[in-house]
Amino acid sequence: EIVMTQSPATLSVSPGERATLSCWASQSVSSNLAWYQVKPGQAPRLLIYRASTRATGIPARFSGSGSGTEFTLTISSLQSEDFAVYYCQQSKNWPPPWTFGQGTKVEIK
Amino acid sequence: EVQLVEFGGGLVQPGGSLRLSCAASGFTFSSYSMNWVRQTPGKGLEWVSYIDSSSSFIYYADSVKGRFTISRDNAKNSLYLQMNSLRDEDTAVYYCARASRDGYDFWGQGTLVTVSS
Numbered sequence: 001e002i003v004m005t006q007s008p009a010t011l012s013v014s015p016g017e018r019a020t021l022s023c024w025a026s027q028s029v030s031s032n033l034a035w036y037q038v039k040p041g042q043a044p045r046l047l048i049y050r051a052s053t054r055a056t057g058i059p060a061r062f063s064g065s066g067s068g069t070e071f072t073l074t075i076s077s078l079q080s081e082d083f084a085v086y087y088c089q090q091s092k093n094w095p096p097p098w099t100f101g102q103g104t105k106v107e108i109k
Numbered sequence: 110e111v112q113l114v115e116f117g118g119g120l121v122q123p124g125g126s127l128r129l130s131c132a133a134s135g136f137t138f139s140s141y142s143m144n145w146v147r148q149t150p151g152k153g154l155e156w157v158s159y160i161d162s163s164s165s166f167i168y169y170a171d172s173v174k175g176r177f178t179i180s181r182d183n184a185k186n187s188l189y190l191q192m193n194s195l196r197d198e199d200t201a202v203y204y205c206a207r208a209s210r211d212g213y214d215f216w217g218q219g220t221l222v223t224v225s226s
Contacts, residue, residue, distance in 0.1 A: 034212030
């Protein structure tokens, strides 16, 4: 099973600042990496797929990069609605599981 | 508009059973594979089970294998999760999620399952 590791566990950021979240895979997943945003009481939302492609309706301030084992999600200028927990997920292996990282909580500084 | 609505969660005693349902609308349900994913405070998101569009391929996480059963009814646009022999550690919010080639592109808002005596 591919293990996904995210860092940091918690990121304190002021509105308007940049946030950089990291995700590592225990083995290469090529570009088969997605990022999700999860808020309490809401449906999780797909932000990025194939490591760097924004999903439909996702603002341009969200960007993804990386390949192989190292990936980054960048939020260029944090808005109030961006404070949430973010998860990476690999979709490389078949059959499932497509494993998730443990999450990074982005909180208001 | 794609919508996924889960229901059936609740409080159940250890060893008990519960059946979750997910009602799908706004897309051709019979064309998509579906998943159940759960979220616990301590462990974050955990994939639980997968079923392909025709119910030909089904997979489970090791943590629920032999206790949970995924199924679907394409005529009713519905996904199900039968959960038996429930344990404390099964306490979570359970989401249904539509599978695309590159991840889970739509999710429901989840239903809370609490296993406690």
